[in-house]
Amino acid sequence: MKKVAILGSTGTIGRNTLDVIRHHQKHFRVTALAAGSNIRLLEEQIREFRPEIVSLERKEDAEFIRNRFKKDSLRVTYGLDGVLEIGGNPGNDIVVSAITGINGLKPTLAAVRAGKSVALANKESMVVAGSLLRAEARKSGARIIPVDSEHSGVLQCLAGENRRNVKKVTLTASGGPFFRTSLSELRKKTVEEALAHPRWKMGKKVTVDSATLMNKGLELIEARWLFDFKPGELDVLIHPQSIVHALVEMRDGSVLAQLSPTDMKIPIQFALTYPEREDAVLPPLDLARIGALEFYPVEAKRYPLIRLATWALREGGSAAVALNAANEVAVEAFLARRIGFLAISDVVHRAVDGHEQRTVRTLDDILDVDRLMRERTSQIIQQRY
Ligand code: MG
Numbered sequence: 001m002k003k004v005a006i007l008g009s010t011g012t013i014g015r016n017t018l019d020v021i022r023h024h025q026k027h028f029r030v031t032a033l034a035a036g037s038n039i040r041l042l043e044e045q046i047r048e049f050r051p052e053i054v055s056l057e058r059k060e061d062a063e064f065i066r067n068r069f070k071k072d073s074l075r076v077t078y079g080l081d082g083v084l085e086i087g088g089n090p091g092n093d094i095v096v097s098a099i100t101g102i103n104g105l106k107p108t109l110a111a112v113r114a115g116k117s118v119a120l121a122n123k124e125s126m127v128v129a130g131s132l133l134r135a136e137a138r139k140s141g142a143r144i145i146p147v148d149s150e151h152s153g154v155l156q157c158l159a160g161e162n163r164r165n166v167k168k169v170t171l172t173a174s175g176g177p178f179f180r181t182s183l184s185e186l187r188k189k190t191v192e193e194a195l196a197h198p199r200w201k202m203g204k205k206v207t208v209d210s211a212t213l214m215n216k217g218l219e220l221i222e223a224r225w226l227f228d229f230k231p232g233e234l235d236v237l238i239h240p241q242s243i244v245h246a247l248v249e250m251r252d253g254s255v256l257a258q259l260s261p262t263d264m265k266i267p268i269q270f271a272l273t274y275p276e277r278e279d280a281v282l283p284p285l286d287l288a289r290i291g292a293l294e295f296y297p298v299e300a301k302r303y304p305l306i307r308l309a310t311w312a313l314r315e316g317g318s319a320a321v322a323l324n325a326a327n328e329v330a331v332e333a334f335l336a337r338r339i340g341f342l343a344i345s346d347v348v349h350r351a352v353d354g355h356e357q358r359t360v361r362t363l364d365d366i367l368d369v370d371r372l373m374r375e376r377t378s379q380i381i382q383q384r385y
Contacts, residue, residue, distance in 0.1 A: 004272070005032035005086050007107050008098035010041045012203050013121040013147065013264060017096050018045060020269045023281040028272065032086040034099070034107070039064055046074065053089075055082030080106065087111040094272060096147070097122045100205050101328050102370055105129055109363065115140035119271035121147035123222045124328075128321045129366050130225025145271045146226055150219055152267035153246030153258030154227060159275075161250070169229055170247040171219050172239035173298070174199045176211035179240060183301060189341040191334065199242040199262045208331045212344055213298065217309020218327075221320050224313060231314045236306065238296040243285070261285050304345045308352060318360045318369045319352075325373035326351035329381070339385045350384075351377040 004021065008014045014035070021028045030049040035042040036057045046054060046069065053075040056062045062078035069076070077085055087095055088110035095111035096119045097104055104122030111118045112133055120126065126133060126144075137144055146152050150171040158166070177196050178186060194211045195204060202210070209215035213236075220234050237247070242262040249255045260266040261282055269278060300307055305327070312319040330347040333339045339347060351373060360366045 001026075002028050002093040002272070003031045003091060004028050004094045004096065005034075005089065005092045005111075006030065006096045006098065007034045007083060007087055007104070007111075008036075008096075008100070008121075009033040009045055010035040010038035011098055011100065012201060013096070013098035013268065015041075016264045017098070017119075017268050017272070018049065020265050020272060020281055021049070024269075024272075024278055027278065028094075031092065032089065034083045034086045037061055043068055053077065053086060055079075055086050083107045084110045088114050090114050090116070092116050094119055096268075096271075097125070098147070100124070100203055102128065102324065105366075106363070109133065109136065112136045112142045112144065113140050115142045117143045117145060117274075119145050119147050119268070120226075121268075123148055123218050124324055126222040126225050127218050127324050128370065129363070130221070130320075132361070132363065132366070134225060144226065145274050146222075147264075147267055147271045148219060148222065149245045149260075149264065149267045151223060151226055151246070152270050153244075153260075154223060154248060155274075156258045156270070157246060157248035157256040158227070161248075161256075165250050165252070166233070166248055167251045168233055168235055168249040169223065169227070170235045170237050170249070171216060171223060172237050172242070172244055172246065172295075173213060173216040174210065174242045175238045175240055175296070176213065178211055178302075179238065186302075187340060187342050191337060194334070194341060198240070200264070202264075204335055205328070205331055208334060208344070209327070211341070212305050213303035214305040214309065214327050214344075214348075216298075217306050217312075218324065220309060221313050231310070234313070236298050238298055239294065240296075241290060241293050243287075243290060243293055259285060259287075305348060308349060312352075315357065318358045318365075319355070321360055321366055321369040322352055322355040322373045323348070325370045326377045329374050329377040333381050333385075339381060343385060347377060347380055347384075350380050 032053045034055040055077045066076040087107035094117045097108045098121040105125040108125040312323040326348045330344045
């Protein structure tokens with residue numbers, strides 16, 4: 001029985017993880033849950049899964065939950081200390097890291113330092129601190145297993161293969177809700193339209209990132225660190241059906257692909273059971289019903305952020321930190337309806353343009369660049385929009 005801690009239990013990945021565990025109760029026990037402010041859902045999760053410790057973002061919410069479970073031996077904490085206590089607990093067998101954005105970095109680092117399996121859904125932490133996380137994992141013996149469907153696909157294609165024989169890795173992108181929208185119409189796209197993803201049910205940040213293709217850009221950088229690929233070995237292909245998640249081209253011309261239904265429960269379960277497998281919790285893939293699988297090149301005009309991400313991938317150093325920070329601030333402003341859809345890319349380009357490359361070795365270096373870039377991006381939004 002593996003003890004599982006979930007950071008971000010009320011988000012999409014957290015809920016899907018609990019759904020997988022609900023089907024495999026013989027194998028997993030939920031010992032800790034960290035949530036944001038969705039106290040109603042957290043309360044339900046506590047009643048069903050009976051964790052030993054939970055954490056919330058705010059003190060008031062923690063007090064509310066503590067009152068609801070007075071008679072139980074539940075430990076309730078809050079804030080960064082709470083989530084770090086949960087992530088860094090050496091009693092965990094698996095930590096599912098599913099807090100969105102840079103906020104997931106410190107808890108992920110704590111989990112990696114504790115030396116256990118980290119099922120990583122928080123791609124931003126790998127993007128901004130890939131080098132640091134890898135070094136820490138080497139020291140502690142932690143295993144970082146991707147939850148992102150494309151990276152789970154790569155991991156599965158690489159199994160048993162000699163890395164020297166791999167020529168190229170391609171991550172697929174659905175193209176998001178605006179793949180077939182005319183370029184002139186893009187300007188008018190609303191928050192609701194950007195959030196209506198045709199294939200995946202995901203959180204707001206990643207859904208907007210899918211519409212701009214920044215999500216794929218971040219995933220390229222994530223892949224670079226997860227699997228130690230060179231920038232030139234990584235590629236993206238648009239695949240609207242989202243059935244093929246990754247393609248690995250071998251030097252003899254064979255291409256391996258990983259296919260599965262478009263549902264995060266598949267890669268989540270693989271991360272939890274890795275390197276073993278358990279029975280599926282979903283109906284099997286029905287290719288005859290799907291009929292056709294299409295592939296298209298990425299149109300740079302439609303997705304200008306992908307080029308910026310490729311630049312950050314090649315540049316290394318602080319470039320990815322700067323790009324990630326600018327993007328988080330721009331997406332937040334779009335979701336708050338302060339800027340339009342096309343302005344996301346405009347703002348990120350302007351912010352990153354003025355960025356001076358520097359070496360980022362420690363967590364403080366990274367957080368420094370992150371903070372400066374956030375200020376800069378907010379200023380650009382204030383001045384221009
Ligand atoms: Mg993905």
